[in-house]
Amino acid sequence: xxxxxxxxAKGSIKNSKRIGRGTGSGRGGTSTRGHKGAGSRSGHKxxxxxxGGQMPLQRRVPKVGFKPINRTxxxxxxxxxxxxxxxxxxxxxxxxxxxxxxxxxxxxxxVKILGRGEVKAKLDITAHAFSATAQKAIxxxxxxxxxx
Numbered sequence: 001x002x003x004x005x006x007x008x009a010k011g012s013i014k015n016s017k018r019i020g021r022g023t024g025s026g027r028g029g030t031s032t033r034g035h036k037g038a039g040s041r042s043g044h045k046x047x048x049x050x051x052g053g054q055m056p057l058q059r060r061v062p063k064v065g066f067k068p069i070n071r072t073x074x075x076x077x078x079x080x081x082x083x084x085x086x087x088x089x090x091x092x093x094x095x096x097x098x099x100x101x102x103x104x105x106x107x108x109x110x111v112k113i114l115g116r117g118e119v120k121a122k123l124d125i126t127a128h129a130f131s132a133t134a135q136k137a138i139x140x141x142x143x144x145x146x147x148x
Contacts, residue, residue, distance in 0.1 A: 075109040079134055080117025082125070095126035096148065119143065 020031040033040040049056045082094055085102060099105045113125060115133030123143040130138075130145055138145055 072110060074112035074129055075105045076112055076114045077104050077127070078114045078116040079119050079137055082113070082123070083117060083119055083121070086119075086121050086123065091123075092121075093124040093126070099127075113138075113145075 017027060018025065019027045022028045030040065038044045049058055077099060085091060096111060099111055100107055105111050110128040112129040113127045113134045115131050115137055119137055119141045122141060123138065125138055125143060126146040126148060128148045135145055
């Protein structure tokens with residue numbers, strides 16, 4: 001056996017439909033396009049979502065809500081997550097590079113410290129934003145916050 005005598009499996013290759021080769025072929029006349037209408041014309045392409053003139057779904061469904069263009073998206077990091085980091089790695093300061101290092105944020109993110117959980121250690125925390133409850137909890141534990 002070599003490349004010169006390889007063949008496809010029997011029955012796997014079929015001839016393509018030869019359209020528009022006279023009425024005797026069974027595919028002449030309208031050439032499988034049917035009678036009249038846009039689909040029978042040359043150059044016809046269906047638009048995505050076109051429903052034959054019926055109002056398309058994407059226009060029938062009501063649009064809800066509003067998303068401002070210049071909204072700032074923050075990655076939230078809760079106090080209980082920070083406390084577990086502090087206990088695991090003996091940290092006294094938590095800043096942006098440390099959060100990136102431990103996979104809590106990426107270098108292009110803005111970080112906001114949120115107030116779930118509690119902080120037991122005295123910490124210096126640096127982030128882009130702080131919730132009011134997080135700020136109170138950090139300062140109650142004797143720590144300080146720095147906004148980037």
